[in-house]
Amino acid sequence: MKLHELYPFPEERVNRKRIGRGRATGQGCTAGKGNKGQNARAGVSERPWFEGGQMPLARRLPKRGFKNYPFKVVYQPLNLDRLLEAFAGQDAISLDDIYERGLAKAGALVKILSQGEVAAAVTVEAHRFSAKALEKIAAAGGKAVTLGAVESGDETPTE
Template sequence: MTDNVQLNTLSPAEGAKHPRRRVGRGIGSGLGKTGGRGHKGQKSRAGGFHKVGFEGGQMPLQRRLPKRGFTPLGGHLRAEVRLSELQALPVDEIDVQVLKQAGVVGQAVRFVKVIKSGELSRKVVLKGLTATAGARAAIEAAGGSLA
């Protein structure tokens, strides 16, 4: 590399730039007559193309496969909460509304399940929430309950 690099002397690396391919410009160019499009058919015609997923009239894949799954209008209605997230909350009586206000779950959530992840060392009373067997045992071991 030279020490005298100037903005006006910069240029792309050798072989980095290729000339634009000009199709349909005579037999000598190598891309004359059909211009690399082959003979006949929809793909050879000017303006002749089709929408994404079109299979020449055959039933397209996205229509052959069955519909599956469903997302409710209000988004995801269910959420999971860890024991460590309950530990961080400042209140002892916890329900879905408390979790929403604390920003632990989204506003559209209606059903919350507590999972055993993290530690819980204080007494909490859960109202309207469900819990896994491990989480239930951990809550009760800390002196809490599920109402």
């Protein structure tokens, strides 16, 4: 048997149901929708969660907890080893340089993490630094410049 010889058997071919084409078809008159009511009307469909005007389940159940998602601040992590590998030989790394190299999405808040070693003194700009990353940069004689407003409870900005 070849691909062009494949075909559906006659019993597998089912014609679509043609509703509303006269009483003799068996699907005339109300076209299988019953008599009157919302579901008999054209163009009307209920939403799956609609309960016929009854108080919906999502509104009947008590709400608990605190939702902080509108105020959540998400930082894009960047390890020191990846940062220094991308800017080998440079003594100053600005946030714009990080965006241009594609190490972080443009406009994203960047947090520098401590994985990797700092061999030379380097000045790094970012929105946040982990405590160990600050130690490593300072130990190598470099400087960490924190940009933007830092929320309370975060590490203190260093220059």
